Amino acid sequence: MSEPAISVQNLYRSFGELQAVNGVSFDVAPGSVCGFIGANGAGKTTTMRIIASLDYPNEGRVTICGHDVMNKPAKVRSLIGWMPDHFGNYSHVTVLEYLDFYARALGYRGKERQMRVQEVMEFADLLPLADRFSNKLSKGMTQRLGLGRSLLHDPEVLIMDEPAAGLDPKARVELKHLIRILAEEGKTIFISSHILSELGEMCDHLLFMNEGRLVHQGDAESLRVHGKQAGVSLYRVHVVGPAEELANWAAMNPNVEFLETLRLGGRIEIDSADPEKAAYLLARMIQDGLKISEFHREERNLEDAFIDLLEATNQPVPNPIVSPPQLPINS
């Protein structure tokens, strides 16, 4: 098996009384996209900063492509690209000069430097912004510039802390598109967010963190079937007439739970994943006089699954887990 791109073993970090990271261990395979999920204050940023050699752990070991972060920070820094959740840009410096400065600071000289800047500007679509002052860009443009900067030295591993935070839907689509291209090129991407569904779409692997501990790891599907809600299914039922009829019907059927009222009916939960059971219950509804206009199965969303998972493991439920605004299909 190949060496993990990121390996975190038994990591602890405290700030005074606060235990920000509490015995976290995980590996990220090379060339994968790994999502790091948790509410604000869960310990994501602290963990990422330690991985990026910007902070030090009280205990534990972190390696990037086999190189120890604490013992070989210079080597590690040449292997990683770091994109923080917030960074300021310089006044009176154009986008082109900004990237040129960082290319110089990374040790590129002469034509090679110009080539690197050009490649990155083409990739992040920054050429049209070349003469714009870097501190006068929109949030989306700034994130593209940040991504460009973090790619200047062609790093093996890209660490992105909440890159989509504060972006409008269009900018989020653009950023996701760029991340997908990088993933296809074989870069390892470690990306954090508190927007679960967004990461679910683009990550091969998800890590869930709460109060400094890793509470679950796997893909999005494994989270959906994990915990107390495994073996149940959700259905959206639209009825002609008042929703109370559906609620009353659900109350009389022991295997059905009415979850919430919708404009045209409601959501119900059936204590089985078997489609035949659903078909049987649908037939019963019609038989019992409910006028069903729509009946379809719903995917369990990640936010619900995450909260269920925390409840199942007796972890305090964080607040808030944010749902993103709806994105266009095929983004």
Place this chain on the structure above:
Amino acid sequence: MSESTLPAKPPEPEIDPIISGLADFSDRISPMIVKELRQGLRTRTFTGTFLVLQVILGFSMLGAMMADSSNTGQMISSMVFFLFSIVALILQPLRGTAAVATELKDDTLEILSLTRLSTVRIVFGKWASLVSQTALMLAATVPYLVMRYFFGGMQLFSELALIATVFFLSMCLTAVTVGFSCSRSILLRALVPLLLIPFGLMAISSTVFGFQFGLLQEVFSFQDKDVVITFFVSLVLCGYVGYYFLDMGVGRIAAMAENHSFRKRLISLVLMGVVLVILFLNDPAQKMSLFVVVAFACTIGLDVCTEVPVCVPSVVRPFVKRGKFGRMVGRLFYPGWHSGFLLLLILFVVALAIGEVTYVDSSYRRGYTSLGGHTSPTGLTNELVLFIVGMFYTILAPLLIVRIFIKKMKDAFAGYVMILVLSGLLTLLVSLFTGISSGGGDGFVILTSWIPGVWMIFMDNSDKEIGIFLTSLFLAIVSVLLGVLAAREFSNTARLEKAVADDLAQVKE
């Protein structure tokens, strides 16, 4: 055929014309200077100052040409020096206060730390860029000095030496303000313009338009050896203070795992040694030695008293590797106020010894060497003892206050400086009170003698013994308390040293 089998050379990718414009600065120049110059030359502060300077100098020149006076040349000189001094000694240093502070505010330093730029290159690059901009301003005033030559009465060498000195002082002041800009405290950075603008304006106006301009020109003719030595020692001290503040800034923003204290303290001690040797070799200037030691101690003290004791293996390891001697040296060079306190105690003893040795009356010394007879040296006077004890008390007392009352403060440097400023203000009030009171003043001075700075009032008193006694007593109390606190820090260090030594032993095995 053979030609066709040769592999075709891949075409070189074309560089976009927009990007090829990036060759405006050579690769040999530090990236930080390139970035800072690109930024700095576009700011309104620079362009505005540059244009205003040109306009005023232009009009002054025109006015002087039209005036029918025998003193026209001198007038032009004064005007050029006045304007250039304001730019170089006030405006440009003031820009330094924002140098690193903006990077701290915008969270850009962290990203920079992931590049190959060290914190030293970042801070010194910022300073070098500001100095380069001052050099541009200087270059812009040169044509006016050339024109002034035609009005006659110009002492070419003196005036060139004077302008070079102003430029050098500007470099030092800019270094100090850039060093200050590494502090996160807005209050502390606000203190710089509050002090620099009024005092700078007063000093420049009185020097250029007062009688001292002619005197300065005389000094810069370098006729007197004593004056030359004093002048160059002062320049070295200014340069040192500038360097130290820059390096102090480096230490404030550097990663905890880096030890910048060793370099700073070692350079300070070596430079102090060199200056002392030069002074010892020049008999008339020897008396400056004591003031040189105290000046070095004050500069070092401002830094070491505000350093956080850092206990990480990477700092301790190089010292532990060198065995017992290394650990002993580490007691003076580990980052932190505790090692700094020890260093200051040593400097205190050195200051007393130097004072005792150098304050031999020069006529006695000559008699001793030429005649071989016995004469007793005059040694330290009461005034000098009070000066030494008072200065060290002023350095150490705020440290004790910081360590006891505000040790959790994030920016100990800001706290320390604020206590110093407060002490200065209190001393001023005590001084004013004793000045206006009739008879009861002395008792009040004794009551307030615990305030760092009040010892200066005893200097004007006839009864300096009381001043020496009280200030020494307070210095002793402060030193003992700090010693107790420092011992705790050293015990932590000793534990870490042991752990690191065990690690090193394991690696060897």
